[in-house]
Amino acid sequence: xxxxxxxxxxxxxxxxxxxxxxxxxxxxxxxxxxxxxxxxxxxxxxxxxxxxxxxxxxxxxxxxxxxxxxxxxxxxxxxxxxxxxxxxxxxxxxxxxxxxxxxxxxxxxxxxxxxxxxxxxxxxxxxxxxxxxxxxxxxxxxxxxxxxxxxxxxxxxxxxxxxxxxxxxxxxxxxxxxxxxxxxxxxxxxxxxxxxxxxxxxxxxxxxxxxxxxxxxxxxxxxxxxxxxxxxxxxxxxxxxxxxxxxxxxxxxxxxxxxxxxxxxxxxxxxxxxxxxxxxxxxxxxxxxxxxxxxxxxxxxxxxxxxxxxxxxxxxxxxxxxxxxxxxxxxxxxxxxxxxxxxxxxxxxxxxxxxxxxxx
Amino acid sequence: xxxxxxxxxxxxxxxxxxxxxxxxxxxxxxxxxxxxxxxxxxxxxxxxxxxxxxxxxxxxxxxxxxxxxxxxxxxxxxxxxxxxxxxxxxxxxxxxxxxxxxxxxxxxxxxxxxxxxxxxxxxxxxxxxxxxxxxxxxxxxxxxxxxxxxxxxxxxxxxxxxxxxxxxxxxxxxxxxxxxxxxxxxxxxxxxxxxx
Numbered sequence: 001x002x003x004x005x006x007x008x009x010x011x012x013x014x015x016x017x018x019x020x021x022x023x024x025x026x027x028x029x030x031x032x033x034x035x036x037x038x039x040x041x042x043x044x045x046x047x048x049x050x051x052x053x054x055x056x057x058x059x060x061x062x063x064x065x066x067x068x069x070x071x072x073x074x075x076x077x078x079x080x081x082x083x084x085x086x087x088x089x090x091x092x093x094x095x096x097x098x099x100x101x102x103x104x105x106x107x108x109x110x111x112x113x114x115x116x117x118x119x120x121x122x123x124x125x126x127x128x129x130x131x132x133x134x135x136x137x138x139x140x141x142x143x144x145x146x147x148x149x150x151x152x153x154x155x156x157x158x159x160x161x162x163x164x165x166x167x168x169x170x171x172x173x174x175x176x177x178x179x180x181x182x183x184x185x186x187x188x189x190x191x192x193x194x195x196x197x198x199x200x201x202x203x204x205x206x207x208x209x210x211x212x213x214x215x216x217x218x219x220x221x222x223x224x225x226x227x228x229x230x231x232x233x234x235x236x237x238x239x240x241x242x243x244x245x246x247x248x249x250x251x252x253x254x255x256x257x258x259x260x261x262x263x264x265x266x267x268x269x270x271x272x273x274x275x276x277x278x279x280x281x282x283x284x285x286x287x288x289x290x291x292x293x294x295x296x297x298x299x300x301x302x303x304x305x306x307x308x309x310x311x312x313x314x315x316x317x318x319x320x321x322x323x324x325x326x327x328x329x330x331x332x333x334x335x336x337x338x339x340x341x342x343x344x345x346x347x348x349x350x351x352x353x354x355x356x357x358x359x360x
Numbered sequence: 361x362x363x364x365x366x367x368x369x370x371x372x373x374x375x376x377x378x379x380x381x382x383x384x385x386x387x388x389x390x391x392x393x394x395x396x397x398x399x400x401x402x403x404x405x406x407x408x409x410x411x412x413x414x415x416x417x418x419x420x421x422x423x424x425x426x427x428x429x430x431x432x433x434x435x436x437x438x439x440x441x442x443x444x445x446x447x448x449x450x451x452x453x454x455x456x457x458x459x460x461x462x463x464x465x466x467x468x469x470x471x472x473x474x475x476x477x478x479x480x481x482x483x484x485x486x487x488x489x490x491x492x493x494x495x496x497x498x499x500x501x502x503x504x505x506x507x508x509x510x511x512x513x514x515x516x517x518x519x520x521x522x523x524x525x526x527x528x529x530x531x532x533x534x535x536x537x538x539x540x541x542x543x544x545x546x547x548x549x550x551x552x553x554x555x556x
Contacts, residue, residue, distance in 0.1 A: 006443035011528065012535035019539035023485065035547035037419075038483045070551060077554035084556075116556070136414070 031068045040064045042127035058090035064127055073123075087117045097173075104172040107146040136161075148175075149209040157187050177203045198243030222251055226277030266310040267303070290314075294349030316342045316349075391461040395468040402427070402469070406476050416479040419486075420552050428477030432541060434470030435493070438463055439534055464504060471497045489544045492537040499530045 026034050042064035058072075066072045075081035088095040097103035098114055109115050122133050140150045153162055164172060167179055180203045185192040199206070206213050213233055217224040224231070233240075236249045236256060250256055253271040260280065261271075274285040292301055306314045316322050324339070331339055338344070409423040410416050417423035442463035445456055453459075471493045478490050503526045510519050 003447050005440070005447060006527075007439055007531065007534070009527075009531040009535075012531040015532035016535040016539035019536045020543070023540075023543050032547075034485050035544075035551055036484050037481060037486060074551050074555060077550065077556075082556040 032070045033068045036067070036070070036124060038124035038129070039126045040067050040123055041125070041129055041131050043131065060090075063123060063131075082114075082116075084114050084117050087121075088114070103174075108142050109145070144210075147208065148204065152209050152211045177201065180207075198246075222249070227279050228277045263303075266307070268311060290343060291348055314343070315340070391464045392468075394461075395465045398465065398469040399472050402473055402476065419477050419479050419481070420548075424477055424479055427473045431470045431473030431475075431477060432545075434466040434473065435541075436538075438467040438470055439538065441466075464500070467497065467500050485540060485547065486544050489537065489540040492533065492540055496530070496533045496537050499526075499533055502526065503530055 023034065040063040042062050044061045060066055073083055073086045075083070075086065088098070094105045097106040098109055100106055101109070105115075119138065120134055121131055122129070123131070143150045150162075153167075155161055156166070166183075168175060169179065170176065178201075181192060181196065181201060206215050208214055215233075237246050240246045240249070252269065253275075254261075254269045257271065262280075267274075274283050276282055276284065301319070303311070305319055306316070308315065317324060317327075322342075327339055327342075343349070406417065406423070406427065413421075413423075417427075419425070419428060442456075442459045445453060445459040474490065474493055478486065481487070482490055503523070506519075506522050506526055510522060
């Protein structure tokens with residue numbers, strides 16, 4: 001006789017069939033509630049927030065009235081409908097928020113997608129189970145979609161955790177910036193008074209809750225372009241606490257970049273003549289006052305060739321054939337001061353030039 | 361060919377373990393230690409997930425589902441592998457006694473993972489399935505008791521009868537459990553997993 005595995009027993013198979021038939025019979029007689037993981041919430045719509053209506057919705061006054069009618073919320077997976085569709089059929093107020101992209105749900109949904117309701121609104125926790133259970137970490141991420149991150153509000157001044165109503169005492173549909181002022185005045189009243197005097201009472205244009213201050217700096221004379229765009233506020237406004245402080249930020253390059261001057265001050269402080277905010281290496285220098293390629297094309301003069309003592313002065317000596325000896329020989333009758341200021345007569349630096357007939 | 365072991369049944373090998381002697385006694389309890397170690401590890405993993413989430417991992421979540429699926433697979437292995445091994449007479453696939461120990465380890469660890477999967481909720485068919493799981497484990501432990509404690513000789517026939525009777529109960533219970541589990545999985549797929 002062929003051996004068969006021990007688990008293949010006739011009584012076992014009969015037992016399995018009994019279970020299948022039993023489950024089928026119970027489902028047939030009592031509905032699919034056998035598969036319910038728990039009873040539905042019995043809170044009536046009168047006490048339900050955000051439903052956008054006063055009376056019963058979808059023909060019922062509470063979820064509990066749908067107990068056993070699983071299909072009311074659970075569409076067949078192949079039907080093309082989502083559970084959220086079922087929620088929004090009744091919760092028209094929430095649907096309107098999502099449609100308009102504002103209010104609590106519209107703000108949190110962010111990109112116009114209809115989010116799943118279940119992650120925040122569990123069911124089957126019995127008639128008195130919580131209908132809203134927020135996973136704090138996920139919610140904190142989601143809150144950034146409203147334009148205000150909760151990153152800087154991880155805990156209260158006393159180290160406790162924030163409740164929604166701390167910032168939204170009048171409901172979650174909107175936000176009053178006076179709440180910021182009230183709370184922060186309690187932390188440092190003097191600072192808040194000074195801060196409001198300087199910047200006004202609108203917090204959100206500059207503060208998005210991430211800890212970084214987002215200021216439209218283009219409103220000011222000093223535009224943050226190029227390399228300045230990513231600079232932290234403190235780099236220019238160190239320790240600034242008031243508008244007066246902020247206005248005292250240095251405006252000249254040397255205010256911040258004195259240590260960066262590779263010319264050791266020799267070329268003056270007009271950095272912007274040659275450099276831009278695009279970076280120190282991005283030099284745009286127009287030596288219009290005197291042609292650098294005069295006379296010879298063989299040499300690339302450096303600044304130091306003609307300006308060894310800085311750009312305030314220049315000299316033609318030390319280059320080419322110019323020595324005090326041979327120049328003096330060709331310029332009889334000229335004073336020493338005149339002989340140092342070659343460009344006065346040789347404006348283009350060309351050989352043979354000379355406005356007063358001096359020759360080259 | 362492993363002729364030396366061909367005629368040796370798993371029961372006889374385990375029977376050696378059941379006999380007197382320190383080493384044999386240690387071998388007998390070893391599977392319980394393995395099971396305990398796995399249960400402690402699973403508990404630590406579950407506790408870490410729970411403390412991170414701030415609540416018990418939901419049965420439908422990644423952790424909850426993971427434990428449920430892993431537990432079911434272990435239980436399925438429990439139900440089949442030892443039986444299949446007993447069909448084989450050569451020892452290439454490991455001794456029958458070792459497979460019996462494996463059967464006991466997975467038979468304890470699998471249900472424990474399934475218990476964690478429930479997140480403490482036992483309503484409906486899911487709760488019934490968990491109850492059946494507990495019953496089958498209890499039945500298995502009873503079988504183990506017969507196996508190791510009931511004297512082998514001189515009442516070998518009585519012992520065989522006791523084990524046969526136990527088998528007659530343990531197998532249908534196991535089949536009922538898997539039938540309930542299959543319905544539970546289909547229902548969970550329909551009402552939760554496949555929902556968007």
